[in-house]
Amino acid sequence: MLYKRKFLSVITICASGLTAAVTLWWNTQLSDIINTVSVGVSPPKEMVFWALVTMLVMGATNYIKSYISGYTCEGMTHDLRMGYARHLTSLPITEVEELNAGEQLSKLQNEISGVSGYLNANLFQLFDDGIRFLSTFIWLLFISPTLTLTSNLPAFIIVVYVFWSSKIIGSATERSQTAKGQMNQYADMLLTLFPIIRLYDAARITLDGYTSSVKVWENQTVRLERTKAWLMSLSGVLSSIPLLFLFFVGGHMVINGVLTVGTLYIFLNLSGNVSGVLMNMPGHIAAFRQFSVNMKRLSPHVLIIGKGELQ
Amino acid sequence: MSIIIEDLSFSYAGKQVLDNIHLSVQTGESVGIVGISGGGKSTLLKLVSGLYDVQQGRILVMGAWDSADRRKNVAMVMQSAGLFPASIRDNITCGHDINENDIRRACDAAQLTEWVGTLPDGLDTFVGERGGKVSGGQAQRIAIARAIAKNAYVVLLDEPTSALDNDTSAAVIAALEGLTKGKTVLHVSHRPEILTGCDRIFRLEGGRLYAW
Numbered sequence: 001m002l003y004k005r006k007f008l009s010v011i012t013i014c015a016s017g018l019t020a021a022v023t024l025w026w027n028t029q030l031s032d033i034i035n036t037v038s039v040g041v042s043p044p045k046e047m048v049f050w051a052l053v054t055m056l057v058m059g060a061t062n063y064i065k066s067y068i069s070g071y072t073c074e075g076m077t078h079d080l081r082m083g084y085a086r087h088l089t090s091l092p093i094t095e096v097e098e099l100n101a102g103e104q105l106s107k108l109q110n111e112i113s114g115v116s117g118y119l120n121a122n123l124f125q126l127f128d129d130g131i132r133f134l135s136t137f138i139w140l141l142f143i144s145p146t147l148t149l150t151s152n153l154p155a156f157i158i159v160v161y162v163f164w165s166s167k168i169i170g171s172a173t174e175r176s177q178t179a180k181g182q183m184n185q186y187a188d189m190l191l192t193l194f195p196i197i198r199l200y201d202a203a204r205i206t207l208d209g210y211t212s213s214v215k216v217w218e219n220q221t222v223r224l225e226r227t228k229a230w231l232m233s234l235s236g237v238l239s240s241i242p243l244l245f246l247f248f249v250g251g252h253m254v255i256n257g258v259l260t261v262g263t264l265y266i267f268l269n270l271s272g273n274v275s276g277v278l279m280n281m282p283g284h285i286a287a288f289r290q291f292s293v294n295m296k297r298l299s300p301h302v303l304i305i306g307k308g309e310l311q
Numbered sequence: 312m313s314i315i316i317e318d319l320s321f322s323y324a325g326k327q328v329l330d331n332i333h334l335s336v337q338t339g340e341s342v343g344i345v346g347i348s349g350g351g352k353s354t355l356l357k358l359v360s361g362l363y364d365v366q367q368g369r370i371l372v373m374g375a376w377d378s379a380d381r382r383k384n385v386a387m388v389m390q391s392a393g394l395f396p397a398s399i400r401d402n403i404t405c406g407h408d409i410n411e412n413d414i415r416r417a418c419d420a421a422q423l424t425e426w427v428g429t430l431p432d433g434l435d436t437f438v439g440e441r442g443g444k445v446s447g448g449q450a451q452r453i454a455i456a457r458a459i460a461k462n463a464y465v466v467l468l469d470e471p472t473s474a475l476d477n478d479t480s481a482a483v484i485a486a487l488e489g490l491t492k493g494k495t496v497l498h499v500s501h502r503p504e505i506l507t508g509c510d511r512i513f514r515l516e517g518g519r520l521y522a523w
Contacts, residue, residue: 189396195362196393199382200461205406209397
């Protein structure tokens with residue numbers, strides 16, 4: 001899908017890079033203003049003027065980034081739905097007759113909606129986070145390697161936890177999706193067997209069967225949500241450690257005159273771009289795993305014609 | 312009389328499917344109806360069985376005029392076995408309390424006993440989603456055992472062997488003999504040779520019933 005929309009995807013990634021660069025430039029100016037004010041001097045007009053210009057440019061780049069990424073994601077969602085529809089229409093009639101409407105409906109309601117939602121909400125956000133993380137981390141290393149490494153070291157340890165937890169969430173998601181598909185399949189089967197149910201007064205047995213498939217789905221979903229909540233809350237506790245390190249080490253450096261207040265402000269302001277991105281990784285990875293599970297289930301049913309091109 | 316059909320007409324989607332049908336079937340009699348596909352044979356059986364409500368005319372099955380009451384008096388085997396994703400036992404009993412002997416008897420009559428005996432879980436074997444774990448012939452014989460276990464006065468057969476190959480059909484026909492023995496039977500098919508064992512045969516053409 002990315003290949004088909006390669007031009008717009010590259011533009012979106014470039015816009016993310018430009019926005020990250022402007023943000024860093026804005027922080028430099030802000031740091032200079034803070035350092036100037038902290039020694040009791042008013043910032044010169046030129047400094048304020050360029051800060052205002054940077055703010056405007058930052059707004060413009062953010063707008064362009066959001067617009068292009070939204071447009072690209074909508075295009076990819078359209079490609080996916082069309083690919084699925086083309087697959088269905090290309091099937092021989094004998095195979096179409098064998099399709100389970102409940103299962104297909106489940107795919108449309110769950111997997112395709114899930115993938116569309118992910119594309120719109122997360123895909124380019126992931127690229128954006130990656131670009132912001134790399135550019136900010138390199139820049140902070142350039143400013144103060146000691147503070148950068150000490151404040152972000154715990155975050156790297158948390159990443160290991162994140163990978164482990166996301167794996168668990170991924171498999172729980174797959175089980176929940178499978179149970180939901182089976183539940184929908186059962187509901188479709190009830191429609192097919194309606195004459196038999198009436199003739200043989202089989203409402204009780206079918207109700208028992210359906211209740212049991214709902215129960216399986218319910219148990220899997222409750223288990224998924226419980227696992228998610230447990231892993232995420234632990235991740236939330238861990239996420240406060242890098243900020244504490246930043247205050248502790250950074251504050252100590254300011255007191256000893258190694259670092260200016262303005263530079264510490266940059267670290268605080270941009271901590272979201274480095275440790276924040278890492279802290280948000282559980283959510284990103286969980287969403288990505290859910291996306292990849294959905295894509296795995298969908299990919300055999302999306303018609304791909306030509307090199308990397310969704311028709 | 313087991314079945315009395317009087318002045319029955321039925322239409323759907325603006326098309327007259329059955330037109331002024333009259334038919335009486337005596338208790339224990341076997342009546343066959345032949346007709347082309349889409350000619351209204353299945354619709355007639357669905358009306359007799361009470362799956363469809365009568366639009367015009369009347370149908371009496373074992374003294375019952377009402378659709379819900381007619382359903383209680385008939386057992387029906389259709390072209391598709393229509394198995395539940397459950398065990399063979401549950402597919403035969405449909406969740407009703409039927410004792411083990413009656414289930415075994417139904418399996419015997421439906422020629423299922425030998426095959427069920429080879430299964431590790433016997434009657435508790437899961438037939439799969441849409442009966443996917445059993446063959447077409449086995450599925451149809453389970454459907455026949457279900458009809459036998461219902462022990463209804465009237466048996467309705469809607470082309471129960473048409474989706475099967477010749478070898479499988481033979482076993483299913485033997486099973487059908489177990490189902491129809493001593494019962495009032497209304498059997499519809501597009502192949503007249505299937506109906507040779509019937510006491511009387513009619514032809515359904517243009518929505519009307521004619522003697523064969």
